[in-house]
C-alpha cells in the first residue's frame with residue numbers, strides 16, 4: 001500500500017487504503033500511484049497542525065533558527081534537483097529542461113525567504129511620551145491551508161511553504177491531484193531538515209473532497225490558494241464563517257501591447273514566448289496581444305509564421321519546444337474556447353485544433369493558435385483559456401491601448417513595447433495589473449512581490465509582503481511610570 005500522506009511527522013497511507021494513479025499528459029501512461037486522503041485523514045492533518053502550533057514547538061524558535069531550517073531545505077532540494085524535476089516533468093508533461101528551471105526557481109524562493117527571515121521586522125514606535133515604550137512585533141499567524149495548482153506545481157507551493165516556515169506557522173499542503181509528486185519530495189526534504197513533528201503536513205486528493213475541510217475547518221486560520229477564479233470564490237465564501245485570512249493568486253488574461261515605435265523584432269519574438277511558453281498554461285501568459293494598427297499586418301503575419309512552426313513534444317523529446325496540455329478535459333475546454341471565439345467573429349489564423357501527429361495521438365497536444373479581429377466584448381478576450389491561444393486586438397492611440405488593456409476583470413500582469421521612455425512610463429503607470437513588463441515579458445524574481453489587481457487575487461506572494469502574509473502584527477505598549485488615568489472621577493470620600 002502506498003504511504004504518501006505526511007501527517008504529524010509520519011508517512012501514512014489513506015485511512016481507507018485509497019490510492020489514485022497519476023497519468024502522463026504526454027501518453028496517458030501511469031507515472032505514479034499516490035494515496036488519496038479521506039476526510040478523516042484531512043481532519044488528522046489539521047489536528048496535527050493545530051496541536052503543533054498551539055504547543056509552541058515551532059513558534060518558540062527564533063526567526064534566525066527558522067531561516068536556517070529553510071536554508072537547509074533549499075540545500076536538500078538542490079541536492080535532489082534532477083530527481084524532483086523528473087517527477088514534475090512526468091506529472092505535467094513539460095520538458096525536463098523546463099522542469100529543471102522550475103525547481104531551480106523553487107530553490108531560489110527558499111533562499112530568498114531564508115535571507116528575509118534574518119532581517120529585523122519588529123520596530124519601536126515614537127508615540128511622543130517618554131515614559132512609554134511602544135513596540136510593533138511580528139508573530140506567526142497560525143495554521144494555514146496551502147493549496148496549489150498543476151501548472152507550476154512545486155513553485156506555487158514553495159511561494160507559500162517557505163514564508164510559512166520562516167514565519168513559524170504550521171500548515172497543511174494540498175497540491176493539485178494531477179501533479180502530486182514534487183510536493184511529496186518537498187515533504188521529504190522538510191522532514192530531513194529537522195522540522196518539528198506536526199508543523200508540516202501533506203494531504204493528497206481532489207479539491208472537492210480533500211479541499212473541503214482545509215477551507216472550512218474553524219481551526220484553520222488562513223488559506224493561501226493559487227488556482228482558478230471559481231475555486232477562489234468558493235474559498236472566499238468558506239472563509240466567511242470564521243473570518244480566515246486569505247491569500248489568493250487567481251487567473252489572468254494578460255494584455256501585451258506593442259506600439260509602432262517598438263523594437264518590433266524583439267517584441268514579436270517575446271510575444272510568441274509570452275503566449276506559447278508551457279503551451280499557454282501560465283497564469284501570466286501574454287495571450288492578449290494589443291497591437292498598433294499601422295504595424296498589425298507585419299506583426300501578426302510573423303507571429304502566425306512562428307506559431308505554426310513551434311515543435312510540440314513530450315518530456316524526453318529533445319527537439320520539442322513546448323509540451324501537452326495537462327488533461328483531456330483541459331484540451332476539451334481549450335477546443336471549445338477557440339470554437340466559441342470563431343463563432344463570435346474572431347478570425348482563426350493558425351492552429352485551432354489538436355495536433356494530428358501520430359506521436360501525439362495518446363497525449364493532450366493542442367496547436368499554438370492565433371485569433372485575429374478580436375475586441376474587448378468577446379468571451380475569448382475576456383476569459384482565460386489557459387492554453388496556447390493568442391487573441392489580437394488593434395488600437396490607434398495611447399489612450400485606446402490603455403483602455404483596452406484595462407478592460408478586463410483580471411489584473412495579474414501586462415507588458416508593453418515602445419522605444420519612447422516617457423510613453424512607456426505613462427502606460428506602465430496607467431495599467432491596472434500587478435506586474436508590468438516594459439520591453440520585456442515574463443521574468444519574475446523572488447525578491448519582487450507577485451500578485452493580482454481586481455479578480456486576479458488578494459494579497460501578494462514573494463518579496464517582503466510574501467512573508468507578511470503569514471505574520472500577525474502586535475502592538476505592545478508598556479508604561480514605565482504607571483499613574484492613574486484620571487479620566488473618571490474616583491467619587492471622593494462621599
Ligand code: NAD
Pocket residue numbers: 147148149150151152156174175176177205206207208210211212214215226227228229231232234249250251252282283284384386412452456457
Ligand atoms: P483549480 O482552481 O482547479 O485548482 C487549484 C487547486 O485547488 C487544486 O489543488 C484543486 O484540487 C484545489 N481545489 C479545487 N476545488 C477546491 C475546493 N472546493 N476547495 C479547496 N480546494 C479546491 O486551478 P488549476 O486548474 O489547478 O490551475 C489553473 C488556474 O490557476 C488558472 O486559472 C491559473 O491562472 C491559476 N494560476 C494562478 C497563478 C497566480 O500566480 N496568480 C499561478 C498559477 C496558476
